[in-house]
Amino acid sequence: MIQFAKIATRFAALAIVTLPLFGGIASAEEFKVGDITVEHPWARATPGRAKNGAAFMKLENHGGADDRLMAASGDVASRVELHTHLHENGVMKMRPSGPITVPAHGHAMLEPGSFHVMMIGLKAPLVEGEMFPLTLTFEKSGSVKINVMVKAVGAGAGNMGMKHGHGMKKN
Numbered sequence: 001m002i003q004f005a006k007i008a009t010r011f012a013a014l015a016i017v018t019l020p021l022f023g024g025i026a027s028a029e030e031f032k033v034g035d036i037t038v039e040h041p042w043a044r045a046t047p048g049r050a051k052n053g054a055a056f057m058k059l060e061n062h063g064g065a066d067d068r069l070m071a072a073s074g075d076v077a078s079r080v081e082l083h084t085h086l087h088e089n090g091v092m093k094m095r096p097s098g099p100i101t102v103p104a105h106g107h108a109m110l111e112p113g114s115f116h117v118m119m120i121g122l123k124a125p126l127v128e129g130e131m132f133p134l135t136l137t138f139e140k141s142g143s144v145k146i147n148v149m150v151k152a153v154g155a156g157a158g159n160m161g162m163k164h165g166h167g168m169k170k171n
Contacts, residue, residue, distance in 0.1 A: 034141025
């Protein structure tokens with residue numbers, strides 16, 4: 001019985017010491033600037049010698065006025081741009097999107113097959129399990145530096161082309 005108490009005490013002490021670390025990991029998936037919350041930013045790992053990548057996330061607007069994501073930037077690639085997929089003459093094409101509206105009391109989804117942050121001319125492969133920084137600039141809320149988690153090569157493939165309405169929704 002004494003042995004069990006010692007083990008339980010050690011386990012409780014370890015949990016108390018490490019619990020804040022896990023809380024930090026969870027909160028690292030959410031970033032806030034002004035009325036905007038950036039939730040769960042992620043990118044797919046790049047296969048082979050791929051030179052381009054994309055980042056995805058949810059942009060939540062808690063304010064009473066629309067805001068717009070104006071730009072994204074970072075050292076991960078030669079160019080970082082806001083992009084979308086367009087359906088033209090039966091062919092899906094990726095194009096720069098310009099600013100992305102985040103409606104008041106609503107959200108915009110940056111996801112595969114829709115709006116996304118395009119990284120052109122990657123300086124190094126995106127490796128599963130690693131993170132990289134990007135800076136997002138909003139028209140009203142200002143700029144925020146986020147950390148993007150790299151997931152598996154095929155992550156999010158179930159979303160491809162399934163969204164209609166351009167990824168924006170009022171709550």
